[in-house]
Amino acid sequence: MQVWRIWKSVLTNSFWYSEKITLAPFPRGFHLITDVIVRELPQIRKLEVGTLHLWLQHTSASLTINENADPSVKTDLESWFNHTVREDSSYFTHTYEGSDDMPAHIKSSLLGCEVTIPIHQGKLQLGTWQGIVLGEHRNQGGSRRIVATIQGLEGKTD
Template identity: 60%
Template structure:
């Protein structure tokens, strides 16, 4: 079985957002898969996807603080500055974290660890809605 669809995520403020439930709700086809894989591709260059702590929201705010310190805005050597001071750092963060995940599906559910959740990293101040291409394969 193969299934592919676009999932449209609502606009979110800058930061890291837990989207696991939103992904699962958008894909009722997951329930039909005994053993399979779900590939998620975020179709943007200024946001990211990553898998991490799903219980304590301070982890997400710490992620934001860490990446803002690691990839600061307004560095004098940046050349790509036409779209605002958050744009080039957003591209860096997207490349560092990545824009895709490959996740196992077992008995109709994502087979994640107890404390794992899917994060959308929104790296722009006003990034807008985001699109994810979800490709599900399995039996």
């Protein structure tokens, strides 16, 4: 019986929310987007415990968690990826949209298009030096869409 009461309590406080966030175009490179995500999802503040899942709906950009303080980290990431996945490689055949097309897909595959972040007492549980980073791997990537799904237990108030 006690297990049922706990489960019933969990069900009554259960919270699910999904929203599509459209990011304005960013120049090529790595960009800290934590503040944008938090601003667009005030529902995070309601949760005592939960998770935020972010899914980028593109194959030529990426999402990752990385340094949020020193901008040289973002510059170094861009330099490393450009050195490792070179444009104008003669063996690329998928170049319909330009020389940055196939390299952008490879970079996206290396980093991925999703991150999941724990929520505790109404806040994302990122480490002191961690932030949500968008990797824009195209010269003209355009706006980007992220599907955000929040799930957890309500209990926190603003």
